[in-house]
Amino acid sequence: MPEPKRIALLIDCDNVSHNSIEGVLEELAKYGMVNVRHAHGDWNSPSLSGWVDRLHPHAIRPMQQFAYTKGKNATDSAMIIDAMDLLYSKNIDAFALMTSDSDFTPLVLRILESGLPVYGFGEKKTPKPFVDACSPFIYTENLVVEADEKPNAVATRKAKGRNKLRGDTSLVKLIRTAIEQTSEDDGWAHMSKVGHYISNNSSFSAINYGYKKLGDLIRATELFEVEMRNDGKAMYIKDARK
Structure with a gap:
């Protein structure tokens, strides 16, 4: 079994909220082990008080940086x-x-x-050049789970977004291109290959x-055929137009 990928998480506490750190760590757990966790900022600043409470529970190391020059x-x-x-x-495999x-x-x-x-x-205010440079980039607002949000409310919110998915031409083109580039002669593509291409x-x-x-997103668009193979262990998708 291969060794887990070693990930270094560097946090710019001046420019991102502390509310999504749990979601960020849960997401990174999909890729490997976050063995370096550094939170940068001026810890004398009252604006970082929310971050202070998150450091110890998540084994994050505070990196003090004094603001020597104003501005x-x-x-x-x-x-x-x-x-x-x-x-x-x-000593790091990913950042x-x-x-x-x-x-x-x-x-x-x-x-x-x-x-x-x-x-x-980063937050939704993040400029596009930084977003496009990363792979992937996740908006932290989507990683914050409201404590009082009920499962039914989540389902309703997702259902309302399905029409938006189908109307997002860039998204649909990205998925269709990925399927076309990774599919076999019969037009079916393995989900893992599609995901890697994207x-x-x-x-x-x-x-x-x-x-x-x-x-789950591809199913929600209802623009693609989905077929489970190998006793439900492998997911294949195909453009429904073909």
């Missing part, structure tokens, strides 16, 4: 240096950057050049559309 973001520089130190250590700041886009590109994936997490060519994440899995 300058010292946290960005410290986080970039931290990332490069980890990159050169060669996760939790920030809504596009200034980290060059850092993402540099890490990708070294052959390591970068998982991005992750290698975009910052797409099904979570941003309200679904935990790509397969």
Whole structure:
């Protein structure tokens, strides 16, 4: 059994809310073990009080960065240096950057050049260049589960979004292209191959559309045929137009 992927999570506490950290860690658990957890910021600032309560329960190490000059973001520089130190250590297999700041886009590109994936997490205000550079990128608002939201309310919210899925031409084109590029001669494509193609060519994440899995999203569009094979262990999909 292969060793789990070692992931370094670097958090820009100045530019992202603490409310989604549980969801971020749960999502990263799908990819490997988050053995490095660094939260960058000026811990003397009252604005980080919400983060303080999240550090110990989730074994996150606070990285103090004083704001030496007013108007300058010292946290960005410290986080970039931290990332490069980890990159050169060669003890990390992947990075996760939790920030809504596009200034980290060059850092993402540099890490990708070294052959390591970068998982991005940020609020919906995050500029598109940073979103597009990561693979995948997940909006943190979609990782916050309201304590009083009942299952029926969740189902209703997803049902209302189905028409939007079918009307999202970019999304539909992405899925259709992935199926076309990975399908056999009969037009059927294995879900894992479709997922890999999409992750290698975009910052797409099904979570941003309200679904935990790509397969669930594809079913919801009702634009594709779905067939379970190998006693229900393998999912195959096909463009319903063909």
